[in-house]
């Protein structure tokens with residue numbers, strides 16, 4: 140008998156865990172449900188520990204390999220800065236879409252159960268103070284301590300700086316560092332893939348724990364949360380990005396989407412931008428007619444650092460968790476921190492399934508939420524991962540179309556060579 144695909148396994152795990160938890164909740168009586176809920180939480184916690192275990196090395200090698208992959212980027216300066224600008228603008232637009240969606244729908248304030256009531260935990264310093272703290276984090280006084288803690292903002296900043304200066308050093312140094320980064324990344328990807336196979340079991344226990352102790356109410360809140368993510372993603376993919384393609388690339392967004400559909404569907408079912416990359420390049424070049432020198436530059440970099448869907452999802456998820464946790468919306472200063480850190484988290488996420496979930500630690504940490512509070516959204520992550528990965532790939536493809544148009548006819552190539 141063929142084993143069902145991973146996302147089906149996860150769905151089954153989720154359902155089974157939910158049913159088990161509900162059974163304990165209904166028939167177990169207070170003490171028994173609490174006891175077993177705690178045990179399930181511990182078992183599911185093992186899966187969360189594995190995710191935490193790979194987080195730091197995965198981020199470091201993925202980011203370094205992406206930046207170092209630029210190779211002799213000197214003569215690609217202009218394309219590089221345009222590409223980065225495109226990544227930055229679209230990711231910020233995606234995050235803002237998420238913020239607006241959460242503000243309108245308020246998915247975590249719909250009467251569902253609170254995880255913890257600790258209303259004093261938010262507030263504190265003003266925007267300036269809070270942002271300055273993040274800037275300080277970008278300059279780790281002791282990088283080793285940042286890796287051990289781990290402080291993800293510091294880790295990302297240091298890794299980018301390290302890779303950029305390795306490129307500057309050039310020659311043998313750059314080559315060796317790149318080989319090391321690529322090799323490490325390959326191993327970390329393999330390890331993460333292996334851990335993700337355990338997701339059905341992890342999800343089973345975590346959902347069972349949640350439903351055993353909190354009842355089915357939680358799914359009411361989760362459905363509002365899922366709807367918020369879905370609506371915001373749909374808006375970004377169907378309104379914002381097509382408008383950019385129409386205005387800057389002067390293409391029909393619909394026809395471009397049709398050309399990209401094999402890659403978009405593969406992204407959806409694999410939940411991996413990296414896995415989809417060869418197909419994305421093929422569609423961009425052969426079905427949409429974008430030049431190879433643009434596609435081969437914009438797409439691999441995009442698969443690593445440009446993740447609009449992930450950025451949007453991170454922002455919505457953390458704001459949702461905060462609403463559940465504190466029982467009210469985060470103050471504006473903290474929402475600004477969420478924007479900034481969601482951007483960095485999306486840049487730091489590897490293009491593999493559930494990477495965004497791992498990276499969310501950055502944002503949770505920045506707004507003072509415990510890492511464990513993430514458990515509540517884990518159950519529905521896979522399906523949201525599929526959706527956000529398609530948006531990630533779609534944004535990379537739109538970026539290639541935009542940069543290709545901005546490069547103009549083949550003149551820059553003659554200049555460059």
Ligand code: ASP
Nearest residue numbers: 411412449490491494495
């Ligand atoms: N799965 C996503 C991707 O590969 C990353 C994420 O988890 O958000 O693009």
